[in-house]
Amino acid sequence: MAATKLRNVRSRLRRRLVRWSAFAAAVALGWPGSSEGPPECAAVVLPALSPFVALGSALSTRSVGILALLALPLFLLAWSMRCGFCRFACPVGLLQDTLTSLRSVRRRHWIGAPAIGPCLLIATATGAVLGHPLFLWLDPLALFAAWLNAWRTPIAWIAVAGGLGLPALLIVELFWPGLWCARICPLGAGQRMLWQGHRLVVRLIRGRTHYAGPETSCGADSSGTVLLARRSRRHFLAAGAGVVGAAVCRGAYGPSTPLRPPGAASEEQFGGLCVRCGNCARVCPSRIIHPDVAGRWSAWMAPRLDFTHDYCREDCHRCNAVCPSGAIARLSLAEKSRRVIGLARLDPDTCLMALGRECNACVRVCPYKAIAVDNTLDPFSPRPRVDLDRCNGCGACESVCPTRPERAMRVRPVDRETGDQAETQGAFFGAFWFEG
Amino acid sequence: MKATLTRRHLLKLLTAAGLGAPFATRVVADEADASIQSAPSPENIVVPVSPRDRYPAVLSRGRVIQPGRPLAVMHETDVLVVGGGPAGFAAAVAAARAGSKTALIERYGYLGGLWTGGLVLLVYPTHATEKGVRTKVVRGVGDELLERIARYPDAATNHAAGKPDPTTDPEITKLVMDQMVREADVTMIFHCWVADVVMDGDAVRGVVIESKAGRQAILAKVVVDASGDGDVFAAGGAEHEQRLHAVGLVHRLGNADRADLDALRAAGFKNLGEIEPQPSVRWINLRGPSTDGLDIAELSRLEIEHRRSIWQRMERIRQSSGGDKVFLLQTAPQIGVRITRLLAATRQLTEAEARSGVRPADTIAVGGTYGPGADNPGFAIPYGALVPKKLDNLIAAGRCIGVDTPMVEDMRLIATCLLTGHAAGVAAALAVQEGCRPRDVDILRLRQILLHQGAFLG
Numbered sequence: 016m017a018a019t020k021l022r023n024v025r026s027r028l029r030r031r032l033v034r035w036s037a038f039a040a041a042v043a044l045g046w047p048g049s050s051e052g053p054p055e056c057a058a059v060v061l062p063a064l065s066p067f068v069a070l071g072s073a074l075s076t077r078s079v080g081i082l083a084l085l086a087l088p089l090f091l092l093a094w095s096m097r098c099g100f101c102r103f104a105c106p107v108g109l110l111q112d113t114l115t116s117l118r119s120v121r122r123r124h125w126i127g128a129p130a131i132g133p134c135l136l137i138a139t140a141t142g143a144v145l146g147h148p149l150f151l152w153l154d155p156l157a158l159f160a161a162w163l164n165a166w167r168t169p170i171a172w173i174a175v176a177g178g179l180g181l182p183a184l185l186i187v188e189l190f191w192p193g194l195w196c197a198r199i200c201p202l203g204a205g206q207r208m209l210w211q212g213h214r215l216v217v218r219l220i221r222g223r224t225h226y227a228g229p230e231t232s233c234g235a236d237s238s239g240t241v242l243l244a245r246r247s248r249r250h251f252l253a254a255g256a257g258v259v260g261a262a263v264c265r266g267a268y269g270p271s272t273p274l275r276p277p278g279a280a281s282e283e284q285f286g287g288l289c290v291r292c293g294n295c296a297r298v299c300p301s302r303i304i305h306p307d308v309a310g311r312w313s314a315w316m317a318p319r320l321d322f323t324h325d326y327c328r329e330d331c332h333r334c335n336a337v338c339p340s341g342a343i344a345r346l347s348l349a350e351k352s353r354r355v356i357g358l359a360r361l362d363p364d365t366c367l368m369a370l371g372r373e374c375n376a377c378v379r380v381c382p383y384k385a386i387a388v389d390n391t392l393d394p395f396s397p398r399p400r401v402d403l404d405r406c407n408g409c410g411a412c413e414s415v416c417p418t419r420p421e422r423a424m425r426v427r428p429v430d431r432e433t434g435d436q437a438e439t440q441g442a443f444f445g446a447f448w449f450e451g
Numbered sequence: 452m453k454a455t456l457t458r459r460h461l462l463k464l465l466t467a468a469g470l471g472a473p474f475a476t477r478v479v480a481d482e483a484d485a486s487i488q489s490a491p492s493p494e495n496i497v498v499p500v501s502p503r504d505r506y507p508a509v510l511s512r513g514r515v516i517q518p519g520r521p522l523a524v525m526h527e528t529d530v531l532v533v534g535g536g537p538a539g540f541a542a543a544v545a546a547a548r549a550g551s552k553t554a555l556i557e558r559y560g561y562l563g564g565l566w567t568g569g570l571v572l573l574v575y576p577t578h579a580t581e582k583g584v585r586t587k588v589v590r591g592v593g594d595e596l597l598e599r600i601a602r603y604p605d606a607a608t609n610h611a612a613g614k615p616d617p618t619t620d621p622e623i624t625k626l627v628m629d630q631m632v633r634e635a636d637v638t639m640i641f642h643c644w645v646a647d648v649v650m651d652g653d654a655v656r657g658v659v660i661e662s663k664a665g666r667q668a669i670l671a672k673v674v675v676d677a678s679g680d681g682d683v684f685a686a687g688g689a690e691h692e693q694r695l696h697a698v699g700l701v702h703r704l705g706n707a708d709r710a711d712l713d714a715l716r717a718a719g720f721k722n723l724g725e726i727e728p729q730p731s732v733r734w735i736n737l738r739g740p741s742t743d744g745l746d747i748a749e750l751s752r753l754e755i756e757h758r759r760s761i762w763q764r765m766e767r768i769r770q771s772s773g774g775d776k777v778f779l780l781q782t783a784p785q786i787g788v789r790i791t792r793l794l795a796a797t798r799q800l801t802e803a804e805a806r807s808g809v810r811p812a813d814t815i816a817v818g819g820t821y822g823p824g825a826d827n828p829g830f831a832i833p834y835g836a837l838v839p840k841k842l843d844n845l846i847a848a849g850r851c852i853g854v855d856t857p858m859v860e861d862m863r864l865i866a867t868c869l870l871t872g873h874a875a876g877v878a879a880a881l882a883v884q885e886g887c888r889p890r891d892v893d894i895l896r897l898r899q900i901l902l903h904q905g906a907f908l909g
């Protein structure tokens with residue numbers, strides 16, 4: 016008896032050691048602060064470890080990249096060990112458990128609540144087949160990475176806002192201890208489904224055809240055929256909801272789409288594919304990537320570009336290397352500089368050069384020599400003319416344009432549906448674009 | 452001409468000695484003017500033709516050959532400043548005040564260059580704006596000039612303590628420049644072009660000028676090239692490069708206060724120019740196409756083309772509602788060449804260095820913040836940017852100094868030209884006094900004199 020107790024204590028100690036080590040490793044991988052730490056591209060690892068992210072990404076983009084390999088260890092862990100990830104590796108779970116252990120009351124009011132984690136997972140998967148994984152952003156590793164990335168220096172409120180997912184989970188934990196892990200977390204649900212699959216395979220191999228439901232797992236689960244049938248119906252409905260949700264989200268973007276980082280997936284996919292981990296914003300040296308706090312609901316908090324103070328540097332493609340879900344494509348520098356973020360367009364009514372002033376700020380700053388002065392329309396109102404074949408929407412011109420409050424030269428998103436900016440603009444005096 | 456200058460100088464000295472220090476400058480100028488104009492001047496009388504050596508070019512086997520010939524030395528001086536624009540003006544006044552015998556030559560009949568003759572009336576940028584705090588960078592000679600212009604009625608807008616970038620009246624600007632040059636005892640020679648340089652090995656010993664009086668030489672110990680186009684250093688064989696930039700023509704709108712500008716803007720005339728001190732006048736910038744500002748065929752074509760398009764637009768404005776009272780007051784006497792030659796200097800100023808905000812030890816001027824709404828501490832101009840790589844006894848000033856492409860836009864502005872001119876003038880005087888080459892001037896001493904003359908060095 017004493018020996019068993021000792022063994023239990025030992026195993027608990029060992030488990031605690033493993034969990035805190037994993038937590039420390041996750042923080043070390045994702046922490047944005049120090050320059051001596053791991054290189055910036057290591058930021059991709061933490062969210063990319065999640066098989067949930069890998070699944071959503073692969074189904075949406077219909078491709079499996081080298082990053083999918085990163086999800087393999089956790090996949091195998093979940094396959095071979097019951098709740099192996101939750102019990103030993105998850106940093107969010109550790110924070111939740113630690114928070115709960117500090118409290119004296121540990122009542123579980125929610126015990127009768129249905130497990131919506133599997134539904135979230137299934138809806139995400141079916142949505143992903145349609146190109147819009149609905150709940151990929153609920154991945155705990157992505158939430159954790161976003162929280163770490165919020166502490167990039169200099170600290171800005173908009174960056175911190177992007178990392179508020181984890182504190183929100185902790186607040187949920189305060190009021191309903193254990194609810195997130197056992198009922199909501201889609202990664203945990205996927206893990207349990209994997210374990211069930213594992214059991215099923217084992218039973219099939221052993222020749223047992225009667226399946227009596229899973230054994231107890233880390234989230235308090237019950238068994239029984241009735242329950243299984245009820246759950247199947249629920250899962251079926253979730254799958255349908257995923258399809259409908261994806262279709263709605265894909266359609267729910269208007270003509271004024273925000274500017275996304277270079278190589279971003281199409282706008283109807285982007286809001287779903289992006290896990291909001293904040294990696295792209297963290298590594299951007301120009302600090303032009305911000306979570307879109309005022310964005311439309313289906314792409315809320317997804318990164319958008321703001322050229323008010325700086326522009327997308329011609330010598331940088333760091334954001335292309337750190338996206339774990341493929342929302343931003345992995346592009347080489349040459350590929351990135353050819354990728355069109357948007358197109359610079361001039362408002363000749365406010366342009367200082369068109370008013371006869373000696374301003375040529377946009378002409379002199381353009382890294383791609385895409386802006387020239389056009390005297391032909393009216394020699395008294397010469398205008399910077401954008402060569403659409405050279406412009407990739409880097410925003411250098413917008414960042415230096417001196418007119419206020421609106422910049423006369425602004426990068427506008429290309430209509431992604433037609434994908435052909437030249438055609439829409441061709442109607443207006445060649446390369447010119449007139450407002451109103 | 453020589454006789455007139457001598458008489459004028461003598462008179463001025465006598466008058467200055469007779470009067471006390473207060474009000475001296477204004478009174479001296481007025482007295483001198485009155486004396487010249489009241490001297491009896493018989494008109495239309497016959498004088499002997501001056502014996503002038505004739506060495507015409509000859510056509511020999513289809514080629515035009517200029518025979519070798521001796522040139523009369525018209526004038527000898529310590530510091531010769533070529534070009535009477537903002538940079539040349541500041542250089543001449545500064546060199547003379549630093550104690551050197553100084554002469555200033557100018558191709559037209561007035562000072563100010565493109566400021567007055569080109570009607571680019573906005574003096575910009577006079578301040579550096581960093582984090583919203585303005586620091587005046589145009590101090591010393593340039594600031595004194597602006598102060599004295601502003602003392603005249605309706606001579607400058609936006610000129611008050613802490614206010615940046617005044618617009619000045621071109622005629623009063625010319626007038627005050629004349630006064631300051633004369634008070635500084637600079638020998639002023641208008642109406643002559645630099646045709647060539649007088650060389651002695653790698654050193655410039657003077658320039659050859661061309662005028663109605665024929666070809667003559669002016670000898671000098673140091674030449675300041677403030678020609679804007681680098682005419683002197685190019686003739687002297689200094690390494691340089693050439694740029695194309697927009698070449699335009701400014702014109703002025705009369706009766707602007709009797710026009711309905713908003714109605715005209717609504718009718719499509721977006722560019723109705725900038726205000727002037729006189730409320731009835733506006734100056735309008737015509738940017739023009741990018742071309743070679745040294746090509747006289749091109750400049751001739753553009754003069755005609757620009758004047759034609761200005762007149763056509765003026766007619767359309769007069770036919771529009773709200774524009775029937777306005778008239779074309781003037782097209783600028785000088786075509787607006789923005790940049791042509793750029794010196795390859797011993798220390799080329801790059802944009803990266805300029806924007807770093809660093810003030811190196813060889814800073815001889817601090818340029819203001821360029822661009823509306825821009826916020827930066829301005830930029831330091833190192834002495835080496837004025838000095839040619841090999842050519843000696845020459846200092847460049849104004850827009851043609853050694854900078855990279857983006858910095859051209861800062862360097863060619865009036866305020867910055869006043870600054871580089873000031874520094875070049877003091878450096879030239881110092882080189883003369885120390886008997887050294889301009890490249891060997893003691894920069895500490897140069898900065899001391901500049902500070903003493905009121906310049907801002909950061």
